[in-house]
Amino acid sequence: MSRVIGVTTKTGKYDIIIEKDAIERLKDIRADKFVFVTDSNVAKLWLSSIRDRCNDMGIAAQFILVNAGEENKNIDTVLYMYSEFNRIGVTKSDVIVAFGGGVVGDMTAFAGATYLRGVRVVQMPTTLLAMVDSSVGGKSGFDTKYGKNLIGVITQPEAVLIDTSYLTTLPKRETDSGMAEVIKCGFIKNGSILEDIISDGYNVEDVIEKTLGVKAGVVEEDEFESGKRMILNFGHTVAHAIEALSGYTKYLHGEAVAVGMKYAVKMSENILSLDKKCFDVLERALRKFSLDISVDFTADDMLEYIARDKKRRGDGINFVLIEDIGKPVVRKMSFDDVKIALKNVEEFC
Numbered sequence: 001m002s003r004v005i006g007v008t009t010k011t012g013k014y015d016i017i018i019e020k021d022a023i024e025r026l027k028d029i030r031a032d033k034f035v036f037v038t039d040s041n042v043a044k045l046w047l048s049s050i051r052d053r054c055n056d057m058g059i060a061a062q063f064i065l066v067n068a069g070e071e072n073k074n075i076d077t078v079l080y081m082y083s084e085f086n087r088i089g090v091t092k093s094d095v096i097v098a099f100g101g102g103v104v105g106d107m108t109a110f111a112g113a114t115y116l117r118g119v120r121v122v123q124m125p126t127t128l129l130a131m132v133d134s135s136v137g138g139k140s141g142f143d144t145k146y147g148k149n150l151i152g153v154i155t156q157p158e159a160v161l162i163d164t165s166y167l168t169t170l171p172k173r174e175t176d177s178g179m180a181e182v183i184k185c186g187f188i189k190n191g192s193i194l195e196d197i198i199s200d201g202y203n204v205e206d207v208i209e210k211t212l213g214v215k216a217g218v219v220e221e222d223e224f225e226s227g228k229r230m231i232l233n234f235g236h237t238v239a240h241a242i243e244a245l246s247g248y249t250k251y252l253h254g255e256a257v258a259v260g261m262k263y264a265v266k267m268s269e270n271i272l273s274l275d276k277k278c279f280d281v282l283e284r285a286l287r288k289f290s291l292d293i294s295v296d297f298t299a300d301d302m303l304e305y306i307a308r309d310k311k312r313r314g315d316g317i318n319f320v321l322i323e324d325i326g327k328p329v330v331r332k333m334s335f336d337d338v339k340i341a342l343k344n345v346e347e348f349c
Helices: 022-028 040-057 075-088 102-117 128-134 164-169 172-188 191-198 204-221 228-233 236-245 253-272 277-288 299-306 335-348
Strands: 003-008 013-018 034-039 061-066 095-100 120-125 142-144 147-151 159-162 316-324 327-334
Touching: 003 204, 013 022, 013 204, 022 040, 022 120, 022 159, 034 040, 034 075, 034 102, 040 061, 040 095, 040 164, 061 075, 075 102, 075 142, 095 102, 102 120, 102 128, 102 142, 120 128, 128 164, 128 172, 128 204, 147 236, 164 204, 172 191, 172 204, 172 228, 172 253, 172 277, 172 316, 191 204, 191 277, 204 228, 228 236, 228 316, 228 327, 236 253, 236 299, 236 316, 253 277, 253 316, 253 327, 253 335, 299 335, 316 335, 327 335
Parallel strands: 013 159, 034 061, 034 095, 095 120, 120 159
Antiparallel strands: 003 013, 142 147, 316 327
């Protein structure tokens, strides 16, 4: 069964396709050759079969391998991609395929958008986190020592091809991490997602489709994050600080987002009088996917990185809170207010 979600923005129109053997859709894309970028972990599991499929389909394919892990999401890896594009002879009539998780997807999209001033990129995510979030919407970039994804552009993909078969080799911790972004979309837009995942026996394709329905709708309204798209950052302001403080190695992205959402919900209780039952719902969802973790960093630790966050505006930062499940609020807060708010909820997170 194929599931297709169309995305239409001011700069592009593309389909998100969820189906078994989604790679077959490459035959519908005109290209002289396809250049796959993947990491060392994914290559061990899937590179041989991907080569075989490309041969079977009769499409010309080249492959670039990069080192796995968030710690390699940096300018050096991007520069390596450029050198490989040059070696292979990538032209604007080719298509680059980001085949991997969010790290590969973000960096490959950035490299594609900036090489030759723009080469088309297809996203083929292999992790749940990438399937439900980073592969859609056009955000790209890499990390620096100053913070996460501070260098990047927004450029929409040619297509997003999702095959959940790749999840069969994903460690449980990685799958659980991906569920944090699913939970986020439940809190900011579609509460039925939370009902689905808290219940037993949910269908992963249904959950992916619902979650991407939320993200696609927000991206269509606000492609360049000038307004509504900011709601997708629910939980992410604190999360990015946690990731940076830990050197991008101790916590997976979803684990950091889980902690960030706990902070955001508790702050919403204090600032917007959010019903305390919402925090109970969040904890139930997080516990189900082993995401009810805590960190040792303090508000003072986090504030240094929050002050450099992409959502900073002047002397304050846009913080995403909620009035209720499905009712997000983007609230500009001074850094003094953020510090006080974080300190007020530290004991719960």
